[in-house]
Amino acid sequence: MAKVVAVASNRRWDRVLFWGFLAALAIVRSGHPDERDAFWQIRAGMENLAGLPLARPDTWTWSGVEGNWYPNSPLWNMLLALSYGAAGIWGLFVLSAATILALVMVTDALGRRLGARPLPGLLGLLVVYSAAFPMISSRATLAIQLLLLTAVYLALRLGDRLATMAPAVLNALVLASALALSTLGNWLHLSFLLLGPAMGAVWALIWLLTPGLSGRRRLVLIIAGGIGWLLGPVLSPYGLAVGLARARAVQEACEGVILEWASPFNPLVPPKFFIMLTVALVLAVGAAGWLYRRWRAGAPVRDLAALVAIGVPTAFAGLVAIRFLGVSLLVLAPVAAAAATRAADRLRSTPTPARLPTGLAARLRDYGTGRFWRIALTATLVVLSPGVVLLGAEHGDPPERAMLARLPVGCRLFTGSVLASVSVLLRPDVPVWMDGRLDFAGRQMILDGYGYQAGTMADPVPPGSTCVLWTDDAAGAGLRARLAASADWRRDSRDGTLELWLPVAAG
Known part of the structure; x- marks a missing residue:
């Protein structure tokens, strides 16, 4: 019983x-x-x-x-x-x-x-x-x-x-x-x-x-x-x-x-x-x-x-x-x-080779039992729980929120599709060049976006842009180099990996 x-x-x-x-x-x-x-x-x-x-x-x-x-x-x-x-x-x-x-x-x-x-x-x-x-x-x-x-x-x-x-x-x-x-x-x-x-x-x-x-x-x-x-x-x-x-x-x-x-x-x-x-x-x-x-x-x-x-x-x-x-x-x-x-069933039913040392053989048999894994997994879950709670407490709040709040009212934003996707919800007053609806933008526009990111287009950013928000990563190095070398743009602020660039006239 x-x-x-x-x-x-x-x-x-x-x-x-x-x-x-x-x-x-x-x-x-x-x-x-x-x-x-x-x-x-x-x-x-x-x-x-x-x-x-x-x-x-x-x-x-x-x-x-x-x-x-x-x-x-x-x-x-x-x-x-x-x-x-x-x-x-x-x-x-x-x-x-x-x-x-x-x-x-x-x-x-x-x-x-x-x-x-x-x-x-x-x-x-x-x-x-x-x-x-x-x-x-x-x-x-x-x-x-x-x-x-x-x-x-x-x-x-x-x-x-x-x-x-x-x-x-x-x-x-x-x-x-x-x-x-x-x-x-x-x-x-x-x-x-x-x-x-x-x-x-x-x-x-x-x-x-x-x-x-x-x-x-x-x-x-x-x-x-x-x-x-x-x-x-x-x-x-x-x-x-x-x-x-x-x-x-x-x-x-x-x-x-x-x-x-x-x-x-x-x-x-x-x-x-x-x-x-x-x-x-x-x-x-x-x-x-x-x-x-x-x-x-x-x-x-x-x-x-x-x-x-x-x-x-x-x-x-x-x-x-x-x-x-x-x-x-x-x-x-x-x-x-x-x-x-x-x-797991096959491992448990397979005889332990007789030539193995006694201690190792006993350890292998222990690893095949539910008792060992219950203890190991319980300990692991207890150790991980505080981190899970902390990560859950952040509840997916976009880290871009603070930087998006700094955008000038009604500016025409050029940024990557990821940031633009957040912007269209949190800053509906700011129109974007292209957001996450990449299929709607079309293939050529997607390729142009890669070109601006790499710094290989005729202009540093799409003509008509009045604010630029980009991450400080290797993929955007060409874009940032073009903006830094341009007399028309200045870096307004930075928050973590995000940089906000505005036209010089806006300063």
Whole structure:
């Protein structure tokens, strides 16, 4: 009896450690976001909630980009705006952390279906989430990741209910669920124009691999799900034709010149993305190999196959564009949790070689026990907790706020897209040259921005600029050198790594 109580207690503590570490990850990531897209998205959502149409002429920039701007993630923008309106930057922090934790919840549910346990599963997830860290942010793409895994989990759960649900009810639920998820996905981000039909194929695979179905019932479920997933793009914010045109425009503007659209082999891409690629490929190959071995052994493969069908192709697509690596890693995260559990079981069951010294053999056996890892992980979490609290207390408040407050009222700002994205929310009176809506600015404007940053354009800054805010980093050395050598500009102030430059006449 005492042993049963101890086992139950250990299991509860394992779950506490699992959620403690991953809640810490959500807090740290939400408190220190790398990207600033959420800020301009908040302003876009606020305008939509105020009654402006989705597609509208630009009013944020002074560079004069022509045509209507089409937000790529209108629903996510409005969710951000509602969060910001309710609690300011803290609202953004809470929405980001909640989305990350919801993703972990679905990942955990899928991992447990594959045999994952909390402690080894935690170690597997930490490896994957560390590699995918740049992709875990308050962007619509994270919400899409959550929707993808939720869609897989829902289909698997519906398949589990075959014996207890009338066929007509199941068919209706499949059709309604697919339609709702596809429509929601298309409003969250236009990338779902392609992901939706792909999910229809994944659901078809799930029904094909679900035991206990007649051929006729499989066909009906495949058709019902397919109709739902294919109707979603038709109900997208701009309709199918305009939506596909916008998706092509984004790719044409950004491919090869924006980090997430670049290949990890591009010499200008930071090494961390090559590490991300390596982890994604190793995980994808391992998952595919595990699926093949289970299939050859005649074991059930439905749950694993559904994740492999998404995660493996996107891992290899990551050879061309970094943006696919986040999809692969986060979709295959449940597989990593299960694989870590299998590895722990194998380590525990493998006899210790007799030739090892007694002390080392005992230490290795100790390392394979849950008791050792409970103590080690508990101590680690206790040590890290103060830092997590401090980082969370900063709640993602942009460090650029103080410097943006120094901008002259109504000046025409030239800065990088990251700073401009914050400026359009915090200083709406200051129009920017280009912000984070790089696809709207267009490819040539993106390239011109790089040229000004490097100091290779005919003018130091775009003609018409009346204030310049830039970071003191190597990438902007050419720009700062041109400004320092110009008789028309002076450095007004500096705060940390940020420098504010104003025209000499303004002094």
